[in-house]
Amino acid sequence: MRIGELSRETGVSVASIKYYLREGLLPAGELTSPNQARYGAAHVRRLRLIRALIDVGGLSIAGARDVLAAVDDETVSLYDALGRAQAAVMTRTDAVEDDATERAEKALAEMVERRGWITSERNPGWRTAVDVLATLERLGGERVAGLLDVYAEALEAVAPHEVSAVIDAGERERSVERMVTGIVLGGALIAALRGMAEQSVSARRFGPPPPDPAAPEESG
Amino acid sequence: MRIGELSRETGVSVASIKYYLREGLLPAGELTSPNQARYGAAHVRRLRLIRALIDVGGLSIAGARDVLAAVDDETVSLYDALGRAQAAVMTRTDAVEDDATERAEKALAEMVERRGWITSERNPGWRTAVDVLATLERLGGERVAGLLDVYAEALEAVAPHEVSAVIDAGERERSVERMVTGIVLGGALIAALRGMAEQSVSARRFGPPPPDPAAPEESG
Numbered sequence A, B: 001m002r003i004g005e006l007s008r009e010t011g012v013s014v015a016s017i018k019y020y021l022r023e024g025l026l027p028a029g030e031l032t033s034p035n036q037a038r039y040g041a042a043h044v045r046r047l048r049l050i051r052a053l054i055d056v057g058g059l060s061i062a063g064a065r066d067v068l069a070a071v072d073d074e075t076v077s078l079y080d081a082l083g084r085a086q087a088a089v090m091t092r093t094d095a096v097e098d099d100a101t102e103r104a105e106k107a108l109a110e111m112v113e114r115r116g117w118i119t120s121e122r123n124p125g126w127r128t129a130v131d132v133l134a135t136l137e138r139l140g141g142e143r144v145a146g147l148l149d150v151y152a153e154a155l156e157a158v159a160p161h162e163v164s165a166v167i168d169a170g171e172r173e174r175s176v177e178r179m180v181t182g183i184v185l186g187g188a189l190i191a192a193l194r195g196m197a198e199q200s201v202s203a204r205r206f207g208p209p210p211p212d213p214a215a216p217e218e219s220g
Helices: A003-010 A014-022 A041-056 A061-072 A078-088 A099-115 A124-138 A148-166 A172-206 B003-010 B014-022 B041-056 B061-072 B078-088 B099-115 B124-138 B148-166 B172-206
Strands: A030-033 A036-038 B030-033 B036-038
Touching: A003 A014, A003 A041, A014 A041, A041 A061, A041 A172, A041 B124, A061 A078, A061 A172, A078 A124, A078 A172, A078 B172, A099 A124, A099 A148, A124 B041, A124 B172, A148 A172, A148 B148, A148 B172, A172 B078, A172 B124, A172 B148, A172 B172, B003 B014, B003 B041, B014 B041, B041 B061, B041 B172, B061 B078, B061 B172, B078 B124, B078 B172, B099 B124, B099 B148, B148 B172
Parallel strands: none
Antiparallel strands: A030 A036, B030 B036
């Protein structure tokens, strides 16, 4: 099909399709003339995956490019692809070397040791967790930083189910696709349910929600 | 202080400061001449907060603007500010009306009913959760969508601690600031620890992580 048909089929605008082609998220179509290309079912599927990762999963273009490269590159193992998907949903931060960072590193290392987690400073989450904890301390959010073990315990309960749900033994490309989708969208689901759970707790504690929506309503 | 000093004091470039001023994230300084302004301690604190929300918390400019507006607007209640912070860390999606969406709505409503959560369709998480579940179904991620109760149970355990940690009875502006910081950075901490917990589980299940790709390869 031509690009216009690909757009109609997926509901993604031609401008967006051209952008994804330029950014290397979507493989080029088969050239049928110097300025016309033909696209197929694989492009339809890839476009749906791109939109899911970006619109629903909240990935940046760079994050989506990185996980899609893992899907396409047969030399990337399932294990590495899992790591890429995890990294894509985390914020990347610049380390600041100060006392707050030192204390955060110590708190994180002690938590990992205490809970017997098999992970290391090489996991991208390690650096992010240290920076979040240190930033919380700098901004007066020590009580949230103090929830480290509460969060760790909850994620420890969730992780075995997640790994079971995203790992499958099928054909490589589809398996990696499904894993990446599961990890990225699972993160978005956690954020959404977290807001609902917090609303429920605060409603129980402080009374029912006021008549106005708790968050600004989406405009038209 | 002048803008250059504000930049040195916070480590934020003058260009970025001007961008935040234009985007309404940072209040204007006090004009001392038609093209020179003076900034104070409140600007230093606000800049640190902006960087924490964006760089560490992963908020978009629009998301940061929305939560900072809640900090500054004294008519916004703590409850509403909590909702705004929760909404800022979620992806916003466009509803697609199809069978997958209908099934997702039903699954979510049943989970909320079963667990007795005090929340409603007005919570921004509701729409996002429905769209994530429906997208997972469309892309073959039903097994991750099936973790709805696993996620809900984990967040139910976390939410009371989070609400206690972010609510405080101090002076309004600082309280809202701390709440917003806690909710946004707490979300970033969850994402980071999730990646570490998943690595730990998969290492336990499938063997230790492969050698660091950056490290020299072992011979043989």
